Amino acid sequence: xxxxxxxxxxxxxxxxxxxxxxxxxxxxxxxxxxxxxxxxxxxxxxxxxxxxxxxxxxxxxxxxxxxxxxxxxxxxxxxxxxxxxxxxxxxxxxxxxxxxxxxxxxxxxxxxxxxxxxxxxxxxxxxxxxxxxxxxxxxxxxxxxxxxxxxxxxxxxxxxxxxxxxxxxxxxxxxxxxxxxxxxxxxxxxxxxxxxxxxxxxxxxxxxxxxxxxxxxxxxxxxxxxxxxxxxxxxxxxxxxxxxxxxxxxxxxxxxxxxxxxxxxxxxxxxxxxxxxxxxxxxxxxxxxxxxxxxxxxxxxxxxxxxxxxxxxxxxxxxxxxxxxxxxxxxxxxxxxxxxxxxxxxxxxxxxxxxxxxxxxxxxxxxxxxxxxxxxxxxxxxxxxxxxxxxxxxxxxxxxxxxxxxxxxxxxxxxxxxxxxxxxxxxxxxxxxxxxxxxxxxxxxxxxxxxxxxxxxxxxxxxxx
Amino acid sequence: xxxxxxxxxxxxxxxxxxxxxxxxxxxxxxxxxxxxxxxxxxxxxxxxxxxxxxxxxxxxxxxxxxxxxxxxxxxxxxxxxxxxxxxxxxxxxxxxxxxxxxxxxxxxxxxxxxxxxxxxxxxxxxxxxxxxxxxxxxxxxxxxxxxxxxxxxxxxxxxxxxxxxxxxxxxxxxxxxxxxxxxxxxxxxxxxxxxxxxxxxxxxxxxxxxxxxxxxxxxxxxxxxxxxxxxxxxxxxxxxxxxxxxxxxxxxxxxxxxxxxxxxxxxxxxxxxxxxxxxxxxxxxxxxxxxxxxxxxxxxxxxxxxxxxxxxxxxxxxxxxxxxxxxxxxxxxxxxxxxxxxxxxxxxxxxxxxxxxxxxxxxxxxxxxxxxxxxxxxxxxxxxxxxxxxxxxxxxxxxxxxxxxxxxxxxxxxx
Numbered sequence: 009x010x011x012x013x014x015x016x017x018x019x020x021x022x023x024x025x026x027x028x029x030x031x032x033x034x035x036x037x038x039x040x041x042x043x044x045x046x047x048x049x050x051x052x053x054x055x056x057x058x059x060x061x062x063x064x065x066x067x068x069x070x071x072x073x074x075x076x077x078x079x080x081x082x083x084x085x086x087x088x089x090x091x092x093x094x095x096x097x098x099x100x101x102x103x104x105x106x107x108x109x110x111x112x113x114x115x116x117x118x119x120x121x122x123x124x125x126x127x128x129x130x131x132x133x134x135x136x137x138x139x140x141x142x143x144x145x146x147x148x149x150x151x152x153x154x155x156x157x158x159x160x161x162x163x164x165x166x167x168x169x170x171x172x173x174x175x176x177x178x179x180x181x182x183x184x185x186x187x188x189x190x191x192x193x194x195x196x197x198x199x200x201x202x203x204x205x206x207x208x209x210x211x212x213x214x215x216x217x218x219x220x221x222x223x224x225x226x227x228x229x230x231x232x233x234x235x236x237x238x239x240x241x242x243x244x245x246x247x248x249x250x251x252x253x254x255x256x257x258x259x260x261x262x263x264x265x266x267x268x269x270x271x272x273x274x275x276x277x278x279x280x281x282x283x284x285x286x287x288x289x290x291x292x293x294x295x296x297x298x299x300x301x302x303x304x305x306x307x308x309x310x311x312x313x314x315x316x317x318x319x320x321x322x323x324x325x326x327x328x329x330x331x332x333x334x335x336x337x338x339x340x341x342x343x344x345x346x347x348x349x350x351x352x353x354x355x356x357x358x359x360x361x362x363x364x365x366x367x368x369x370x371x372x373x374x375x376x377x378x379x380x381x382x383x384x385x386x387x388x389x390x391x392x393x394x395x396x397x398x399x400x401x402x403x404x405x406x407x408x409x410x411x412x413x414x415x416x417x418x419x420x421x422x423x424x425x426x427x428x429x430x431x432x433x434x435x436x437x438x439x440x441x442x443x444x445x446x447x448x449x450x451x452x453x454x455x456x457x458x459x460x461x462x463x464x465x466x467x468x469x470x471x472x473x
Numbered sequence: 474x475x476x477x478x479x480x481x482x483x484x485x486x487x488x489x490x491x492x493x494x495x496x497x498x499x500x501x502x503x504x505x506x507x508x509x510x511x512x513x514x515x516x517x518x519x520x521x522x523x524x525x526x527x528x529x530x531x532x533x534x535x536x537x538x539x540x541x542x543x544x545x546x547x548x549x550x551x552x553x554x555x556x557x558x559x560x561x562x563x564x565x566x567x568x569x570x571x572x573x574x575x576x577x578x579x580x581x582x583x584x585x586x587x588x589x590x591x592x593x594x595x596x597x598x599x600x601x602x603x604x605x606x607x608x609x610x611x612x613x614x615x616x617x618x619x620x621x622x623x624x625x626x627x628x629x630x631x632x633x634x635x636x637x638x639x640x641x642x643x644x645x646x647x648x649x650x651x652x653x654x655x656x657x658x659x660x661x662x663x664x665x666x667x668x669x670x671x672x673x674x675x676x677x678x679x680x681x682x683x684x685x686x687x688x689x690x691x692x693x694x695x696x697x698x699x700x701x702x703x704x705x706x707x708x709x710x711x712x713x714x715x716x717x718x719x720x721x722x723x724x725x726x727x728x729x730x731x732x733x734x735x736x737x738x739x740x741x742x743x744x745x746x747x748x749x750x751x752x753x754x755x756x757x758x759x760x761x762x763x764x765x766x767x768x769x770x771x772x773x774x775x776x777x778x779x780x781x782x783x784x785x786x787x788x789x790x791x792x793x794x795x796x797x798x799x800x801x802x803x804x805x806x807x808x809x810x811x812x813x814x815x816x817x818x819x820x821x822x823x824x825x826x827x828x829x830x831x832x833x834x835x836x837x838x839x840x841x842x843x844x845x846x847x848x849x850x851x852x853x854x855x856x857x858x859x860x861x862x863x864x865x866x867x868x869x870x871x872x873x874x875x876x877x878x879x880x881x882x883x884x885x886x887x888x
Binding site: 015036050053054056057059060061064065066067068069072089092093096097098099100101102103104105132133134136273274275276277278280367368 | 528529530531532533535536537559562563566567569570571572592676757781782783785786787789790
């Protein structure tokens, strides 16, 4: 239905209602289309008046829909009125109405009322992150940075993940302000980005840059740049952090992989205890390897060729420079077949160590174990993104560690004109980082669709002159 | 509430009086008795003067005035609500806002609701209760309609003719019951065993256990009515388990008289190991024929979250032979997981046992999961199916991308 352009009289509404196919939901449908068309609120008011006069009451959902319209058009006084009415009518409100009220009021000069509403929400449920977003933005817009940070901390304490908009608001509204305390808080946000491996988008990055450059008397300068594969920043010649894990992180990750990925709820799901033990002794006796290869994955690189030839190429290519190789496979590879020729397999076994798992076991788990056991220098080769194994890890911190380690140690490759091109593992770590007088912040383009395994290639380099 | 009270006082003093005066209905308004009567007056009033300029804020006055005496009540009884009552209030508000929330909710359900770990879990649980309530209501309505219709026809019948004479007394149902029980009792002595492995309780949520039991109840029903029933064994069945509780809920007092064998022993203790075959969709081996000398095991598990390899792991641990149904071989699979419900498994096994015909047996696989029985070589059919799917999916992905960019730019514009 098309909402009318001018407020209507009662009879006119009645007529419209009767011409509507299902009159019992007429008001709801009408309000929905008003919200969609952003009709003037006078029209909505006239409908409300009509409803109030004919029923003596207005249903809650109609009030909420009217509220949507008011928030959409920033009619602050109207929002307050609706709130008063709701407050008299109902003991408590539900989250939808609170969301609207908080959003509507935080954008107006009545923003402090949004804060009291937030308190009210807290009494009955956990506020959503958008509730906090509105309040934080309102507070920082009015330069109440302490209040904003308090809300921000409260939000983190409730395990809510702040939107990038909130974080950006902090930088936008602290521009040009002086104060060691404030500066510390904002650095804290940058460290939060680092800890959670969040990459700001371009506009957010610009806000960060402008804030740094606006700090009075500190003389920060920001430049946009691309980091070389060597990990050196072309602007300040600073070497970025390498992607190695610390000793503690490394051991932690290894233990987690064994516990969550290989054993999980039941060791028999991926392998069997006997097989895993056999594999462990096999690895211990031949340590350390330089490169661990997922044989089956590599053997499918070129679909037209025989699978063992693919693997043979890969092994030959990687066997240079006396690297110690381990190839993981399954037992069916040993049976002479059209895809797996015994002679070629024999020849490969001279160049590399092979471990053949049962046909129903998962070789990826072994791949991870062997690589992690061999030490930090060891890399692994597979085109698999290992998402399912990452998902087995029980907490997000370990999952981040896994991604970081994977970035630094996975060699994925493309076969190109039968030449083997290695896509090198990253040497430097792609996170927000600082040395005190420099900051390096990776960012992504606004419209760039980034996959979780990709890291941005663009950086913001900030240094103090 | 304090503020509301203040506000009311203010509005009584300021807003209503001029409003009432303006409409010349002071005596109608005071004392205000009920909302309805008030609005009636307003309506009458309005109809008297249609040409008058519209008062757009009139609804506010109506909304505020109706509550005058109720407020004074609530102020006195307004205390700290208990958490349960507060949750009930919130649910009520959600219902008013038009969300999928059940009308009536029991204390127990409310507690389950409060224990849900996240907002989405809460929403999901409420939606489930809502739909349950809806189904129940519809069923009741249909039953009432049916009863009415029956009463009508009975009336007509009694008018038209007298009772017919019949050499059989109408005891059809109980006779059938007895015949079925006789058959199942026979099978308990001579029949082929079929094992339900009841050791998955810890892998399932409470609702999944309830679903499992429901499926087993259905399969037991089919088994009882078949020509040559299996001898059903519940192995690893603990007496104080959730399974047990759910079974009692379904069968009530019939649970004790059920013609099945329930034991807390493992099947490996009851039967010789070399005769057991564990049926699991993850098995690398595919079943070719139904073997009348073997004992098939079905895992009593509903896994909505697709935990792969759980039952295969169990068979591996015990060193049992495994098998999967030859779904790929006979059906052109389209969508959905290859694990079937327990009652579907039961029907398939019963049909296989009676006829040995795969085509007849696999009729019980849900139609939505496959496109048809394989007539041409599988790989050919698959190629065309893949083509159709990529065309469909390809288009959808394009749409999704467009949607994404549109939303994203909209979000940026709002800023």
